[in-house]
Amino acid sequence: MIYSALLLAVLVLGAPYWLVRMATSGRYRAGLLGRLGLVPEGLKEAAAGRELIWVHAVSVGEVLAAVQLIRELKVTLPGWVIAVSTTTETGQRLAKERLAGFSLCCAAVSASAAAEDAGADGERTLASSN
Numbered sequence: 001m002i003y004s005a006l007l008l009a010v011l012v013l014g015a016p017y018w019l020v021r022m023a024t025s026g027r028y029r030a031g032l033l034g035r036l037g038l039v040p041e042g043l044k045e046a047a048a049g050r051e052l053i054w055v056h057a058v059s060v061g062e063v064l065a066a067v068q069l070i071r072e073l074k075v076t077l078p079g080w081v082i083a084v085s086t087t088t089e090t091g092q093r094l095a096k097e098r099l100a101g102f103s104l105c106c107a108a109v110s111a112s113a114a115a116e117d118a119g120a121d122g123e124r125t126l127a128s129s130n
Contacts, residue, residue, distance in 0.1 A: 051081070053077070053081070053083070055082065057091060058086065060088065060091050064098075067098050084102050
């Protein structure tokens with residue numbers, strides 16, 4: 001609860017700065033909806049009625065570290081949907097290169113809320129940073 005309140009305060013106070021940065025550089029526009037917690041419709045449709053594993057790899061290094069795990073999960077759990085989210089543009093680019101065929105999206109501000117929105121019930125969470 002405290003985390004959510006602090007997050008909201010930071011978002012409200014930081015919004016003017018980030019809006020100016022987005023308007024002037026364009027760098028932060030890509031994946032903005034995902035960062036705000038909106039799950040792509042394609043992922044929602046793919047996950048509907050199926051088990052879902054969401055792997056969040058913040059940056060390039062984490063994408064590189066997670067690639068083999070994600071591929072092994074796909075082989076071990078063939079009926080499951082495996083979603084991969086990243087925070088950085090370079091991490092997203094690398095994930096698209098190395099993990100073609102997986103559901104990819106930008107990271108949500110609150111990954112647990114986005115996972116619930118995608119259809120995950122949270123009862124079998126193996127690890128979470130939230």
